[in-house]
Amino acid sequence: MFNLSVAVRFLREGRGQTALILFGITMGIAVQVFLNSLIVGLQFSLVDQTVGKSPHITASMPDLVPEPSYVSPDGLTTLSRIVTNEGSVKPIRDWPPIADQIAKLGVFKVINPVARGSGFILQGEKALPVVLQGFDPEKADRLYDIRRRMTAGRYEVGGNKVLIGRNLAAKLRIGIGSPLRITVPRGTVDQFTVEGLFDLQNQPVNETWVILSLSRAQILFGLDQGLTELELQVADPFAAEKWAADLRAVFPALKWLSWQETNAQLLGALQAQGSSSYIIQLFVLLSVTLGIASVLAVSVVQKSRQIGILKALGALTRNVSRIFVIQGAILGFTGSLLGSLAGWGLVRVFQAVSAGSTSFPIPVGFGAIALSVVIATVSGTLAAFLPARRAARLNPIEVIRNG
Amino acid sequence: MADFLSLRNLRKVYGKTAQTVALRGVNLSIGEGEYAAIIGRSGSGKSTLLNIIGTLDRPTSGTMLFEGRDLFTEDDDALACFRNRTLGFVFQFHYLLPEFNALENVLLPYRIFHGRLVPDVVARAKRLIERVGVGPHMLNRANDLSGGEQQRIAIARSLINQPRLILADEPTGNLDHESSEEVKSLLREINKESKTTFLIVTHDRHIAAGCDRIIEIDDGQVKNDFNASEFGEDEKWQKLAPSTCREKIRLA
Numbered sequence: 334m335f336n337l338s339v340a341v342r343f344l345r346e347g348r349g350q351t352a353l354i355l356f357g358i359t360m361g362i363a364v365q366v367f368l369n370s371l372i373v374g375l376q377f378s379l380v381d382q383t384v385g386k387s388p389h390i391t392a393s394m395p396d397l398v399p400e401p402s403y404v405s406p407d408g409l410t411t412l413s414r415i416v417t418n419e420g421s422v423k424p425i426r427d428w429p430p431i432a433d434q435i436a437k438l439g440v441f442k443v444i445n446p447v448a449r450g451s452g453f454i455l456q457g458e459k460a461l462p463v464v465l466q467g468f469d470p471e472k473a474d475r476l477y478d479i480r481r482r483m484t485a486g487r488y489e490v491g492g493n494k495v496l497i498g499r500n501l502a503a504k505l506r507i508g509i510g511s512p513l514r515i516t517v518p519r520g521t522v523d524q525f526t527v528e529g530l531f532d533l534q535n536q537p538v539n540e541t542w543v544i545l546s547l548s549r550a551q552i553l554f555g556l557d558q559g560l561t562e563l564e565l566q567v568a569d570p571f572a573a574e575k576w577a578a579d580l581r582a583v584f585p586a587l588k589w590l591s592w593q594e595t596n597a598q599l600l601g602a603l604q605a606q607g608s609s610s611y612i613i614q615l616f617v618l619l620s621v622t623l624g625i626a627s628v629l630a631v632s633v634v635q636k637s638r639q640i641g642i643l644k645a646l647g648a649l650t651r652n653v654s655r656i657f658v659i660q661g662a663i664l665g666f667t668g669s670l671l672g673s674l675a676g677w678g679l680v681r682v683f684q685a686v687s688a689g690s691t692s693f694p695i696p697v698g699f700g701a702i703a704l705s706v707v708i709a710t711v712s713g714t715l716a717a718f719l720p721a722r723r724a725a726r727l728n729p730i731e732v733i734r735n736g
Numbered sequence: 737m738a739d740f741l742s743l744r745n746l747r748k749v750y751g752k753t754a755q756t757v758a759l760r761g762v763n764l765s766i767g768e769g770e771y772a773a774i775i776g777r778s779g780s781g782k783s784t785l786l787n788i789i790g791t792l793d794r795p796t797s798g799t800m801l802f803e804g805r806d807l808f809t810e811d812d813d814a815l816a817c818f819r820n821r822t823l824g825f826v827f828q829f830h831y832l833l834p835e836f837n838a839l840e841n842v843l844l845p846y847r848i849f850h851g852r853l854v855p856d857v858v859a860r861a862k863r864l865i866e867r868v869g870v871g872p873h874m875l876n877r878a879n880d881l882s883g884g885e886q887q888r889i890a891i892a893r894s895l896i897n898q899p900r901l902i903l904a905d906e907p908t909g910n911l912d913h914e915s916s917e918e919v920k921s922l923l924r925e926i927n928k929e930s931k932t933t934f935l936i937v938t939h940d941r942h943i944a945a946g947c948d949r950i951i952e953i954d955d956g957q958v959k960n961d962f963n964a965s966e967f968g969e970d971e972k973w974q975k976l977a978p979s980t981c982r983e984k985i986r987l988a
Contacts, residue, residue: 334851342835642831645792646893647820648848649813730792733827733905 340659362672378693388564389573394423424559443566448550467550486529494528498539622712629720641732654721665713740768746798758784760956773944776953824894828906830886832878864892884915
């Protein structure tokens with residue numbers, strides 16, 4: 334109690350000095366909060382762009398590995414033959430009970446059954462490779478947001494109706510109502526009608542996707558009632574890896590892949606961005622801490638007379654050092670609180686100034702701010718330890734003798 | 737019963753290579769309620785002695801017993817508590833904290849020990865400030881008081897924890913004549929009112945002459961120790977002259 338009031342008096346008395354260091358801490362923490370919010374916002378927007386309108390977890394049948402045809406007596410050498418039939422992927426049969434069971438978990442926003450395969454559009458002498466997407470139109474729309482992004486025609490895929498990308502239509506010089514001859518690796522050739530054009534803001538998608546109904550695709554690829562993939566979307570994209578692992582345990586017969594596993598490069602980039610931001614924040618914190626330490630070191634010299642008097646009057650050594658430790662904590666706490674406020678202001682200003690050019694939101698997390706305040710307060714306290722020790726060692730006689 | 741304060745063969749040597757002997761075996765016994773002056777030339781060791789009695793410094797050898805308690809066997813924290821609760825200090829310079837007002841300064845020793853204030857103590861502090869005559873300026877910052885007021889506030893501060901022994905080091909050394917007289921009589925009055933023991937280190941022979949007992953330190957030893965009331969005015973003033981001067985008088 335007493336230590337606190339002396340600490341506050343010392344800070345208040347050295348007004349200019351206190352204001353200066355508080356300003357320094359405020360600036361430092363403001364930069365830290367601003368930078369942190371910006372990086373978090375950027376990461377969220379990048380992740381959203383990457384996986385916002387695509388599946389987070391994909392289930393498929395694993396490639397078949399036949400039994401070894403020869404095993405040496407010591408069991409070390411095996412000979413085997415791996416047979417892969419391009420285009421004739423083993424389908425997921427009996428998928429409705431699996432989809433039901435997954436739906437009951439309640440954590441997946443979308444469960445999208447897909448019959449997907451490659452094919453060629455035949456136009457005169459040319460054969461253009463495409464990806465045939467057998468979709469349930471309602472479910473696929475919730476995942477890929479297609480209906481809203483139709484540029485012509487209707488969002489309808491019943492019977493032999495198909496939707497194609499804007500770029501593909503341009504390449505083929507065809508439009509709504511045009512016939513489309515498609516062949517698949519099995520050899521089947523079927524005739525379809527273009528019902529609509531879409532623009533999913535992705536060049537390869539717009540150039541290769543041909544969307545048809547799920548049942549039509551199942552027939553085309555000879556899948557019976559089976560699927561090639563089951564696509565899932567979760568509310569929190571970053572939880573996808575964990576859910577994929579859980580699903581792997583429950584349905585071991587299927588191959589479950591999360592977006593993190595298929596986008597390792599993006600994740601690596603995000604991590605690098607995150608760690609470089611942490612390094613900057615670390616240095617900001619370090620300079621804040623050193624600032625507090627040097628101001629308190631000066632303060633110990635300035636207040637040596639007062640410290641001597643307090644000790645002569647019976648103040649214990651540990652109480653004298655506490656006076657300075659408390660000052661460090663107060664500076665760290667107040668400065669980081671002001672800094673968080675300033676950082677939040679910076680974010681607002683940044684968003685207002687760049688309203689047109691930056692389309693991503695910058696969240697200022699309360700948790701991140703609280704963490705900044707706690708860390709700065711702890712650093713301030715730690716910064717005070719050296720000066721506090723010097724204060725504690727001061728000999729009152731020195732002060733009294735020298736006046 | 738043990739003596740109030742007893743010093744036995746106190747020695748203090750400063751420095752390791754070039755040694756300066758400040759005290760060469762001081763033996764003294766102070767009774768409770770005494771009003772004693774310690775006089776001596778500068779460099780005689782009287783301030784060193786007062787610092788040791790005030791437990792601000794430790795002797796090189798020798799013991800100091802306070803009511804039988806062997807103080808220098810105890811650690812620094814114990815001595816700090818002893819200073820806080822048993823001693824009152826009045827220095828040549830007032831040594832008030834400029835960050836606090838007069839009342840807060842008077843309350844400092846209490847807060848150092850107890851932390852929180854209680855109304856009784858605040859009332860006592862106010863009474864003490866009235867008693868030393870600074871009542872109207874009780875809430876002034878320490879630096880907004882005159883020199884005499886500052887020293888009187890320092891006296892009030894030395895009294896707040898109701899100490900048994902007050903140590904004063906040149907309490908009037910920095911004051912003009914009028915303030916000096918006021919402070920001098922204030923100390924004497926407090927001694928009479930509260931029976932608090934006083935040890936006053938002074939150059940000022942007027943102050944020394946007003947004390948009951950006069951202890952002269954020279955070259956780190958007690959040179960002279962007498963009861964002022966046993967002598968007539970002339971003799972007393974003669975005895976107050978520094979020992980070296982007295983020898984010259986005798987020679988003349």
